[in-house]
Amino acid sequence: MIKVALLAAAALAPVAWFALAPGDTPAPSPAEIAAGAPAADWIDIPESDLLLMDTAEGGRVVIQLAPDFAPVHVGNIRKIAAARWWDGTSINRVQDNYVVQWGDATEKKALPQGVVAKPAEEYVRSQKGLSPNWIEWPDPYAKQTGFWKGWPIGGNGENVWLTHCYGMVGVGRNLAPDTGSGAELYAVIGQAPRHLDRNIALVGRVIEGMEFLASRPRGTGDLGFYTDPAQRIAIGSIKPMSEAEPGAKSRHQYLSSGSFRAYRDARANRRDPFFNVPAGGADVCNIPVPIRRAP
């Protein structure tokens, strides 16, 4: 193995870290904790919340929708996908350390019937009745940050909202009061642009295929738009996962419960052998919720 471990983000072989007495061996890394988690701590993501994007050049991208946070926009997106409206559209913008964005480059394609053209804001939702798993470390953008149902969130005591972490998917819009229909979407490919929180409708996240989206050539036009239509990346299809060919379907799970809490704490206090100084805290976007293919 070449020098330099840095951090193994890749899943490692399961290790029975939780059975070891403290001090017997080095502390497990976050990836080891996830890999050793019991099956009961992995929660199935409903197939009905998944979209499958296939691009002409072979990229496969799976998106998990977040109907609990932006139900009208997510409803639009379900209709748009079911109508195969995105088939034949393209990725039109890749701005380094910011976003990759796709949709109808002509801006002329009529939306499918039933799509709400001008939805109301869905930037926050009430916290009432929810029991988020708040983290204790301070955050420059929100009074509280943490997780709920496997999603990274911010909160102010009254409302909660999704945070613009790497891989999160949001709805492109023009100036307010426009909130966007959901036909034009972006995914975050750099440092979390958390200043967009509460200013844009986040509707989901990429749970597979980020390495494809994030490695597309950057556009050289304003805001990273491709200047030559030939540079655009053709989208073969975006469809509900339920409509994927049997061989193309995939099932996914996110880490929850005690294993997630142990993972979260290990992200904030790295004590595995590479580290000298544990940070003693972590940013909500630097605690990526582990997601895996269902075994």
Add this chain to the structure above:
Amino acid sequence: MIKVALLAAAALAPVAWFALAPGDTPAPSPAEIAAGAPAADWIDIPESDLLLMDTAEGGRVVIQLAPDFAPVHVGNIRKIAAARWWDGTSINRVQDNYVVQWGDATEKKALPQGVVAKPAEEYVRSQKGLSPNWIEWPDPYAKQTGFWKGWPIGGNGENVWLTHCYGMVGVGRNLAPDTGSGAELYAVIGQAPRHLDRNIALVGRVIEGMEFLASRPRGTGDLGFYTDPAQRIAIGSIKPMSEAEPGAKSRHQYLSSGSFRAYRDARANRRDPFFNVPAGGADVCNIPVPIRRAP
């Protein structure tokens, strides 16, 4: 223009925002503040602190070294570049949302004479005598965060250190007490891995060409290493900027003083027309210090 402005990270045409009475027009965006800054607020980066990387496939990357933070490692890197040791080596690892890493894939190439093979730790430096420009917003990783001489830093009252923001360059190492020689380097290409702060020697940052490094294909091996040597990206040369061909030389400046403070505050309180809710704070890594070609 297509829908969806999001954020103009690209430099805009200069605007005389500072001459306008409050309330007369929308507040300027951070990019507008940088574009309108007076020449005196742009500080020249010494040519002697610049390295120029050229890759076989045409990518041009400029790296600014940080001798104030890791003098022995930076001294090594200057010697390695001057000896053209990296010429003919390669980018060997690209791990999505983490790092791109380059060096001698064979791990067998002898280092140039004078390189300190096992430098001591240079993870922090004393704050004594420095006057950092601290930001007021809380941070989950450090007691204080802010900027000094155009660099993003963390601090604990006694020491300061560079923070692992997008584009920062660090020294690959194995397990402690190894600190790495500087022959194997990485650049951050995703969410700031701030848990590495104080655990690795940061030695500089990429100030031009990040869009090239960040869009390389991700490796599919452990830790994002390329599994097939043919996937490696050949490095034509890495040389001191002073040794670049006249036509290939470039001069760079970073934003400082009052213009930087106005930019920083605008990053935390977006009041330009796109925004509904200013965050009221910002993460040190989400306030990228503006850097431009010297006019």
